[in-house]
Amino acid sequence: MKYLIRGARLVGGECADLLLRDGAVAQVGTGLSAPDAAVVDAEGLVALPGLVDLHTHLREPGREDAETIESGSRAAALGGYTAVCAMANTDPVADTPALVEQVWRRGRAVGLVDVQPVGAVTVGLAGERLAALGDMADSAARVRIFSDDGICVHDPRLMRRALEYVKAFDGVVAQHAEEPRLTEGAQMHEGEVAARIGLAGWPAVAEEAIIARDVLLAEHVDSRLHVCHVSTAGSVEILRHAKRRPWVDRGPVPRLTAEVCPHHLLLTHELAAGYDPVYKVNPPLRTAEDVAALRAALVEGVVDVVATDHAPHAGHDKECEWAYARPGMLGLETALSIVVKVLREADLPEATVWELVARRMSRTPARIAGLDAHGHDPAPGSPANLTLVDPAATRTVDAGGLASRSRNTPYAGLELPGRVVATFLHGTATVLDGKACQ
Ligand SMILES: NC(=O)N[C@@H](CC(=O)O)C(=O)O
Ligand SMILES: [Zn+2]
Ligand SMILES: [Zn+2]
Numbered sequence: 001m002k003y004l005i006r007g008a009r010l011v012g013g014e015c016a017d018l019l020l021r022d023g024a025v026a027q028v029g030t031g032l033s034a035p036d037a038a039v040v041d042a043e044g045l046v047a048l049p050g051l052v053d054l055h056t057h058l059r060e061p062g063r064e065d066a067e068t069i070e071s072g073s074r075a076a077a078l079g080g081y082t083a084v085c086a087m088a089n090t091d092p093v094a095d096t097p098a099l100v101e102q103v104w105r106r107g108r109a110v111g112l113v114d115v116q117p118v119g120a121v122t123v124g125l126a127g128e129r130l131a132a133l134g135d136m137a138d139s140a141a142r143v144r145i146f147s148d149d150g151i152c153v154h155d156p157r158l159m160r161r162a163l164e165y166v167k168a169f170d171g172v173v174a175q176h177a178e179e180p181r182l183t184e185g186a187q188m189h190e191g192e193v194a195a196r197i198g199l200a201g202w203p204a205v206a207e208e209a210i211i212a213r214d215v216l217l218a219e220h221v222d223s224r225l226h227v228c229h230v231s232t233a234g235s236v237e238i239l240r241h242a243k244r245r246p247w248v249d250r251g252p253v254p255r256l257t258a259e260v261c262p263h264h265l266l267l268t269h270e271l272a273a274g275y276d277p278v279y280k281v282n283p284p285l286r287t288a289e290d291v292a293a294l295r296a297a298l299v300e301g302v303v304d305v306v307a308t309d310h311a312p313h314a315g316h317d318k319e320c321e322w323a324y325a326r327p328g329m330l331g332l333e334t335a336l337s338i339v340v341k342v343l344r345e346a347d348l349p350e351a352t353v354w355e356l357v358a359r360r361m362s363r364t365p366a367r368i369a370g371l372d373a374h375g376h377d378p379a380p381g382s383p384a385n386l387t388l389v390d391p392a393a394t395r396t397v398d399a400g401g402l403a404s405r406s407r408n409t410p411y412a413g414l415e416l417p418g419r420v421v422a423t424f425l426h427g428t429a430t431v432l433d434g435k436a437c438q
Contacts, residue, residue, distance in 0.1 A: 003020040003037055003427070004017060004019050004033070004040070005018040005047070006040065008047035010046075010047055011046070011377055013351055016029060016378075020037075020427045022427060023427040024382065025383075042388050042422075045388040045389060045390055045421055046388070047387075048358050048389060049362040049366075049374070049378075049385065049387070050082025050385035050424070051362050052082065052084075052362050052369065053081050053084040053308050054365045055174075055229070055309045056072065056086055056087060056308060056310045056332065057072075057086075060072075060103070061091060061103075062092065063314070065314045066312045066405060066406050067405050067406060070112070072404065074403040075404045076112065077430040077431050078420060078423075079308075079335060079420060080387040080420040081423070082385040083114040083115075083369070084113055084116070085117075085369055086103055086117050086118060088117070088120040088148070089150040094118065095119065095120035095136075096131070096136070099117075101140050104140060104141035111425070111438075114374070116141075116371060118143065118174065119136040119137075120147070121146045121162045122162075125148045125150065127153060127155055130162060130165065133166060137171060138169075144171045144369060145172055145174050145226070145368075146171060147175070149174065150282075151176060152177060152179065154180055159214060160217050160221060166224065167222070167223050171224070172253075172368065173224070174228050175211075175225065175228060176228050176229075177207045177227055178207060178282070179205075182205065182209070186201060186284075187199040187201075187202070187323060188201065189284040189285060189286050189287070190202055191269060191287060193269045193272055194269070196273070202283065202284050204286070204290075205234070208234040214227070219245060222247060223255065225257075226259070227258040228307070229259060229309050230258050230264075230294065230297075231286050231290060232283075232293075233290045235258075240297075258305075259305045260303045260305075260306055260307075261307060261308060262308065262335045262339060262342075263338075264294055265294055265306075265338065266291070266338055266342065267410060269284065269286055272322075275322045277321075278408055278409070280322060280326075281309075281327050281328055282327035295345075299346055305364050305365045306335060306360050308331030308335045309328070309329070310331040310332045311408075312328070312330055313406055315407065329408055333402050333404065333409075334411050334416065337416035337419075339357055339360070340353060340417050341416055341417050343357070344417065358377065363376075373385060385424065387424075388421045389420055390419045394415050394416065394417050395419050
């Protein structure tokens, strides 16, 4: 299939036609013609490198009632993504080459987005023995990111071993930073709202203590650490300090990277006051001061990427008493709009907004994940993984209209800027006119 995309605005500012052929961008120019190509009118649309999510829960195998690789892939494509990293906390856990290959193959077969499996750090996420990291790296899935996400690798000796081990194949350990002894029974951010409504608190220091420890460990063994879903101003301070150390820049990819989730850039712990579990998430929604620090860190680059932590949950796991509800929120279909909203609220020039979107949501996550086919702005010869976005459009989030199998979005009814019009994966449209192609 060939596509001629007419009049798209590139992230650098100029307008161009793009000819996609054989999975690649064949030509970039003005007045291009290709009689046998399908024409896509991109007047007024921004052409982004396809978005890359470092942190997605696809729930397959094990909880296909909440999400499948297919439904999650469709949600991703509609959100402008061309690659997602599928977290390992499935049932069974993705801790063997057979399992990561199964996920990888299913992703390919669905063909809506490149599904890159994340491997577990420890067998069964039990935090006792290292999983077969090398075998997962050598498998067809070529795993490079390892994480026990959902659970912190809290044993410092195991964490050190994992960091040492992944160096052999330029891997990275993605840590869910949560000191478990400080969060036993925790339900929401430890602070004034938790005290008022009587829910057990999850203190900021539980996150910050692990980040500080892991940064020291990673520097000690000269390995790569990625910090998942940073949620506090204190974490930003630790990262800012740590990133000044020379060890960080010793490799082609920074040795220390961190992600922030859209919900931590927009929502605060006050929302828990109504006890609606749609706002229950781990790490929890924090204070307005934390949100401000995370926004500044995103602009500055102390936080390298936005990752969704798309965490679908079935109705019966979410629409129940707060204490029994699972933590987590949907993210894939709303992330881009929320980031655009947040960056515009920072009063940045519109061109800077899109430059930052491309960097934080595509180029940098692709490099961290080692996904060489992703994160490229359109140029002759580059892989045709692209997203066309209408920067002037707004839309109101309709939970029932989402492609995810689950409904746990905290943004229902919210009006958000930006609309994904088309997504191309290896030169084939997965989304056209804002609708999934399959
Ligand atoms: N973020 C969440 O609240 N939940 C995630 C686990 C995680 O990301 O820690 C999940 O798997 O549901
Ligand atoms: Zn997590
Ligand atoms: Zn997660």
